[in-house]
Amino acid sequence: MLQNIDRLKVFYYVFSKGSAISAAKTLNVSQSAVSQSIQKLENEIKSPLFTRLHKQLVPTAAGVRLFAITRPFMAELDTCLKTLEQAKDQPFGELRIGSPVEFGKAYLPAIVAAFRKRYPDVTFYIKLGDQTTLIPMLKKGQIDFALVDVFQTQNHYLGNLDIYHFLPVAEEEIILACSKQYYERSVKKDHSFKHLTLQNFITYRRDAQVIKSWFKHHFGKSNIHLQAVLTVDSHQAIISAIQHHVGMGILASHIVSKDFQRGQIIGIKTSKPEIKNQISLTQLQDKIPTLTEKVFEKFLLKKIKQIGLQVDRTAK
Amino acid sequence: MLQNIDRLKVFYYVFSKGSAISAAKTLNVSQSAVSQSIQKLENEIKSPLFTRLHKQLVPTAAGVRLFAITRPFMAELDTCLKTLEQAKDQPFGELRIGSPVEFGKAYLPAIVAAFRKRYPDVTFYIKLGDQTTLIPMLKKGQIDFALVDVFQTQNHYLGNLDIYHFLPVAEEEIILACSKQYYERSVKKDHSFKHLTLQNFITYRRDAQVIKSWFKHHFGKSNIHLQAVLTVDSHQAIISAIQHHVGMGILASHIVSKDFQRGQIIGIKTSKPEIKNQISLTQLQDKIPTLTEKVFEKFLLKKIKQIGLQVDRTAK
DNA sequence: TTGCAACATAAGTCATACTTAACCTTTGCC
DNA sequence: GGCAAAGGTTAAGTATGACTTATGTTGCAA
Numbered sequence: 260m261l262q263n264i265d266r267l268k269v270f271y272y273v274f275s276k277g278s279a280i281s282a283a284k285t286l287n288v289s290q291s292a293v294s295q296s297i298q299k300l301e302n303e304i305k306s307p308l309f310t311r312l313h314k315q316l317v318p319t320a321a322g323v324r325l326f327a328i329t330r331p332f333m334a335e336l337d338t339c340l341k342t343l344e345q346a347k348d349q350p351f352g353e354l355r356i357g358s359p360v361e362f363g364k365a366y367l368p369a370i371v372a373a374f375r376k377r378y379p380d381v382t383f384y385i386k387l388g389d390q391t392t393l394i395p396m397l398k399k400g401q402i403d404f405a406l407v408d409v410f411q412t413q414n415h416y417l418g419n420l421d422i423y424h425f426l427p428v429a430e431e432e433i434i435l436a437c438s439k440q441y442y443e444r445s446v447k448k449d450h451s452f453k454h455l456t457l458q459n460f461i462t463y464r465r466d467a468q469v470i471k472s473w474f475k476h477h478f479g480k481s482n483i484h485l486q487a488v489l490t491v492d493s494h495q496a497i498i499s500a501i502q503h504h505v506g507m508g509i510l511a512s513h514i515v516s517k518d519f520q521r522g523q524i525i526g527i528k529t530s531k532p533e534i535k536n537q538i539s540l541t542q543l544q545d546k547i548p549t550l551t552e553k554v555f556e557k558f559l560l561k562k563i564k565q566i567g568l569q570v571d572r573t574a575k
Numbered sequence: 576m577l578q579n580i581d582r583l584k585v586f587y588y589v590f591s592k593g594s595a596i597s598a599a600k601t602l603n604v605s606q607s608a609v610s611q612s613i614q615k616l617e618n619e620i621k622s623p624l625f626t627r628l629h630k631q632l633v634p635t636a637a638g639v640r641l642f643a644i645t646r647p648f649m650a651e652l653d654t655c656l657k658t659l660e661q662a663k664d665q666p667f668g669e670l671r672i673g674s675p676v677e678f679g680k681a682y683l684p685a686i687v688a689a690f691r692k693r694y695p696d697v698t699f700y701i702k703l704g705d706q707t708t709l710i711p712m713l714k715k716g717q718i719d720f721a722l723v724d725v726f727q728t729q730n731h732y733l734g735n736l737d738i739y740h741f742l743p744v745a746e747e748e749i750i751l752a753c754s755k756q757y758y759e760r761s762v763k764k765d766h767s768f769k770h771l772t773l774q775n776f777i778t779y780r781r782d783a784q785v786i787k788s789w790f791k792h793h794f795g796k797s798n799i800h801l802q803a804v805l806t807v808d809s810h811q812a813i814i815s816a817i818q819h820h821v822g823m824g825i826l827a828s829h830i831v832s833k834d835f836q837r838g839q840i841i842g843i844k845t846s847k848p849e850i851k852n853q854i855s856l857t858q859l860q861d862k863i864p865t866l867t868e869k870v871f872e873k874f875l876l877k878k879i880k881q882i883g884l885q886v887d888r889t890a891k
Numbered sequence: 892t893t894g895c896a897a898c899a900t901a902a903g904t905c906a907t908a909c910t911t912a913a914c915c916t917t918t919g920c921c
Numbered sequence: 922g923g924c925a926a927a928g929g930t931t932a933a934g935t936a937t938g939a940c941t942t943a944t945g946t947t948g949c950a951a
Contacts (some may be wrong), residue, residue, distance in 0.1 A: 260653065265581035265908095269653075280928065292909050294929060299908095306659050310862040312738055313917045314928045317716035320668065321659055335581075337576065339644050343622050343637055344635040355636065377709065394742050400626070400633040421629055429802070486930095543633065546626040579938095596897060610899060617938095629948045816906045818946050893951085900945070908937080914928075921922090 260518040262303060269296040271333050274318060274326045341534045350378040350551040355403030357393035361494050361514055370562045381551055403552055404542040427540040429563045433534040434526035435473050441504040442525045449567045450527055458507030459488040459499050469509045477529040578619060585612040587649050590634060590642045666694040666867040673702045673709035673721030677810050677830055686878045697867055717869055720858040740853040745879045747827035749850040751841035753787050757820040758841045766795045766843055775804040775822030777813050785825045793845040
């Protein structure tokens with residue numbers, strides 16, 4: 260590796276301008292400094308870059324090769340710095356967002372489309388996943404911010420959560436649901452703890468963690484045994500299974516709002532209010548948000564309000 | 576433009592290694608120096624490149640963008656320097672050669688092929704043209720060396736020729752020739768000055784400069800009027816026209832050696848010996864030739880000897 | 892709690908990039 | 922042919938700024 264990359268800058272200008280003097284002028288240094296820089300560079304790579312002709316520096320093959328690499332880099336660097344500059348005045352560049360699968364699939368595309376209509380210079384990268392994938396990505400700087408389910412973010416193997424900043428932005432009702440047919444055949448309006456635990460369950464993970472949380476919340480009991488008739492790590496599949504009368508599963512009510520209103524899907528009510536699952540906009544505590552991020556975040560909150568998922572601060 | 580490109584090198588290592596300390600180790604400087612470099616870089620571009628997390632530097636979007644540009648450059652630079660290094664031990668890289676059209680078409684491809692069989696790492700760029708195009712290219716460093724017809728290089732508008740080094744490498748016989756049929760019909764063995772000037776001529780340029788040179792050489796007379804029945808700036812076309820009995824034209828004898836031997840094409844003899852046109856290997860006087868160039872030049876001389884075009888130093 | 896690991900900060904030192912000034916060489920002009 | 926101009930090189934001194942050393946800070950692990 261070169262000791263001093265900076266001399267390449269001098270080389271670049273000498274090559275482009277064809278003379279040390281004009282390079283010196285654009286670099287605001289003396290011609291002598293340019294000459295010395297080029298010599299040092301040549302010594303370092305042990306190849307002449309120019310043949311000294313009278314009043315001219317004529318590039319050698321080595322010089323041409325080096326320039327072929329340097330020029331595009333200088334150009335790219337220039338545009339890169341310009342866009343970074345530009346992003347200070349107006350939203351610009353790529354936003355890398357993490358989002359829960361359901362939310363990302365259901366709402367983000369429309370929000371992104373609306374945002375891009377207003378700010379066409381912003382592009383997006385969306386990573387769908389739960390907090391176990393998104394939080395580490397946040398920590399590694401692979402995404403700029405993440406929407407995560409706070410409810411599920413009790414897991415302590417994510418490390419210290421103090422380094423993150425959580426802003427609740429949306430709230431979803433988490434319900435235990437089944438199809439109308441299944442309800443009439445198996446639940447039969449019996450919402451007792453005992454009867455419900457004997458149902459067929461469709462689970463996201465083998466340990467049925469989320470369903471157990473539901474029972475904990477609604478009946479205050481843990482250490483339950485449940486019959487998981489289907490385990491599948493796709494929320495879409497769970498919804499489909501419920502619609503096909505396989506059994507009961509945990510859902511965000513807004514995801515199936517149509518079926519819900521029509522009575523095709525039934526949510527189990529108890530004396531307790533439904534679990535509210537908060538989706539928080541999460542980012543690194545110490546990170547200085549860019550203009551683009553700030554603008555998008557504001558936009559996101561507005562859109563979420565329009566959708567009707569905004570955090571209901573009067574609820575609890 | 577960045578004040579100090581060199582700090583990008585530090586940035587590159589910090590980003591790659593994921594920490595300032597390991598970057599400092601590979602750069603053989605203190606951790607503090609790395610930290611300061613990064614801060615200066617950030618100040619300069621007025622965007623944070625990393626968010627400071629405990630014990631970690633997590634790249635920001637800007638950092639990612641900058642790295643996306645910097646990494647490929649560093650990689651390319653590395654391989655470029657390596658190949659420049661490599662070219663010191665063995666022929667390597669691209670050779671840019673200028674050559675007269677005829678010579679380049681007739682002999683260079685075979686020579687290049689043979690050379691590449693032995694040194695497959697060498698590639699070629701061949702520019703065909705006469706000295707009025709090749710010499711300026713040499714001067715601008717666009718070709719590494721040129722083969723040029725010295726005979727024609729009297730033109731003083733090429734500038735001072737002292738900055739070039741000429742090494743005669745090949746010699747071609749320049750003859751005034753016509754087809755057998757044309758000879759029998761029009762020349763009729765009359766090689767007198769008067770009779771010859773009355774022939775039909777096929778010329779390369781309107782002013783028939785080369786043909787007039789031939790008369791100057793063979794009869795010592797200038798200021799001649801000639802009948803140019805065809806002017807075409809392609810040697811190939813001239814040969815073809817001669818073969819089709821259009822008239823007389825100037826040729827390098829070796830180009831038509833087969834027709835010559837068979838008696839299909841006839842060269843005009845006088846009491847004077849034929850004009851010898853020297854092809855010289857020309858390069859910038861002060862240029863330090865690379866190993867690749869040296870090896871190829873040696874190879875070229877050998878091949879020219881094999882072809883039988885070598886300079887006959889006993890001739891004059 | 893202590894020690895450690897990684898980064899930030901401050902101040903002083905030293906390297907080196909730059910300047911100034913001289914010199915060399917070719918070109919162009921009178 | 923002599924002289925100035927233009928472009929580059931060389932040499933020596935200066936001054937910027939990069940690096941070091943030492944210290945401070947902060948979370949994590951033991």
